[in-house]
Amino acid sequence: MIVLESLTKTFENRTVVDNLSLTIETGEFFGLLGPNGAGKTTTIRMLMTLAKPTSGRIIIDGRDMTRDSMAMKSMIGLVPQHINLDGDLTARENLEMHGRLFGLSAEARKERMEELLAFVEMADRADEPVRRLSGGMKRRILIARALMHRPSILLLDEPTIGLDPISRRRMWDLVRKLNTGGQTIVLTTHYLEEADALCNRVGLLNRGKLVELGTPAELKARIGAFVVEVDDGGKRHSHFFPTREAATGYIGEIQDKVDSVSLRQTNLEDVFIHLTAGERLGTD
Ligand SMILES: Nc1ncnc2c1ncn2[C@@H]1O[C@H](COP(=O)(O)OP(=O)(O)OP(=O)(O)O)[C@@H](O)[C@H]1O
Numbered sequence: 161m162i163v164l165e166s167l168t169k170t171f172e173n174r175t176v177v178d179n180l181s182l183t184i185e186t187g188e189f190f191g192l193l194g195p196n197g198a199g200k201t202t203t204i205r206m207l208m209t210l211a212k213p214t215s216g217r218i219i220i221d222g223r224d225m226t227r228d229s230m231a232m233k234s235m236i237g238l239v240p241q242h243i244n245l246d247g248d249l250t251a252r253e254n255l256e257m258h259g260r261l262f263g264l265s266a267e268a269r270k271e272r273m274e275e276l277l278a279f280v281e282m283a284d285r286a287d288e289p290v291r292r293l294s295g296g297m298k299r300r301i302l303i304a305r306a307l308m309h310r311p312s313i314l315l316l317d318e319p320t321i322g323l324d325p326i327s328r329r330r331m332w333d334l335v336r337k338l339n340t341g342g343q344t345i346v347l348t349t350h351y352l353e354e355a356d357a358l359c360n361r362v363g364l365l366n367r368g369k370l371v372e373l374g375t376p377a378e379l380k381a382r383i384g385a386f387v388v389e390v391d392d393g394g395k396r397h398s399h400f401f402p403t404r405e406a407a408t409g410y411i412g413e414i415q416d417k418v419d420s421v422s423l424r425q426t427n428l429e430d431v432f433i434h435l436t437a438g439e440r441l442g443t444d
Contacts, residue, residue: 161186162207162313162344167216169202169368176202178368180216184346186312189339191355192348193428194365195436200348203365204317207346209233221312234262237306241318243298247291251282251301254290255308262309269308276304280334296327303334307343314338316347320354332357352428362428364435372435380426383434387426392418400426400434 162184169177177199184190192200205211207218209229218225218232225232245254252273259269277283280300285293290301299319306314316335320328336358339345349355355362356376364372364379372379384400386407401407407423415421 161221162346163217163219164203165217165219167203167206167218168214169199169206169211170214175214176368177206177213180365180368180370182363182370182373184313184344186221186344187339187342189335189345189358189360190347191359191362192346192365193352193355193362193432195432197367198365199368200365201317204238204315204346204348207232207236207313207315208238234309235312237309237311237314239299239302239306239314239316239319241321243295243302245290245298245301245305248289250288251277251286251290251293251304254301255305258305258308264309272308272310273304276307279337280304294327296323296330299323299327299331300334303331303338307338313344313346316345316349318349319347320349320351328354352432356428364432366435372431376428379428379431383426383431385426387424387430389422389424390414390418391420398430398434400430 164180164182167177167180168175180203192203194200202211206213209232213226220232220235223231225235246257249257255273255276256269259272264272274283277286280303282297282300282304285297290298293301319335320331323331332354335345347355347359359376361373361375362379363370374382381402384402386401386404388399388401388407388410390397390399399410401410404423411421411423
């Protein structure tokens, strides 16, 4: 379990993570979402011990990590936004280096490496220099590397950026399988359909503050689980309704008066845009 307790980070009088309190349960797949500049990366950097909180605490599995950065490093596995594998080394050599860094014995490294290369379906390409592999393959190796030291939490920072739809879905299957096996996962992403597809619960950060927290279904229900999109005179408007009946009732009233009208279920992107329009979310 991760507990963020009044976590705050200030840069030169500017508070970018503001009194953030949040509990992420063991085994959860949690999505940390928010517009550009909301403070997601800064929060992740604090979890990675790359930035020191100005105040507040990070408690993982009952241990205060703010005072014990070595322990925190070993409990977290990071899949970074930018591919930072050594391109001249093979996948095996990249994983081997990571295992050494975390003090795994030669035997433990070998066993874990083979297990993970099989898991990410890269065993047959594991002895080629990484630079020759596709973006999707490199990202799968990043996952294997992050898991080498058996971290209790896996942080995925925009893990599918730049991937084609097939590779993206393959990554989704992989991380879902990990989570089903009990791995706690924290994801940040700008692809809201990704958070919708993967996360049990999401938190929406805005200007360093947590403004929404719940399951994707709860967040959608807060604005209305069904949306009627109306096109009229080149303009598109969205209207939200709690039930399909209410939405179809509205369609009955307006369909003869507008160019076109459609009904669908609300998605997380609608929630995000709705909150932005209501100025509950501010973008850079
Ligand atoms: N080292 C730093 N010094 C000063 N300001 C910083 C520093 N790092 C981040 N910031 C500021 O903190 C704010 C939050 O940035 P952060 O990168 O955490 O947001 P984010 O939610 O990850 O955004 P994005 O979605 O664009 O990656 C931004 O306004 C950024 O300019």
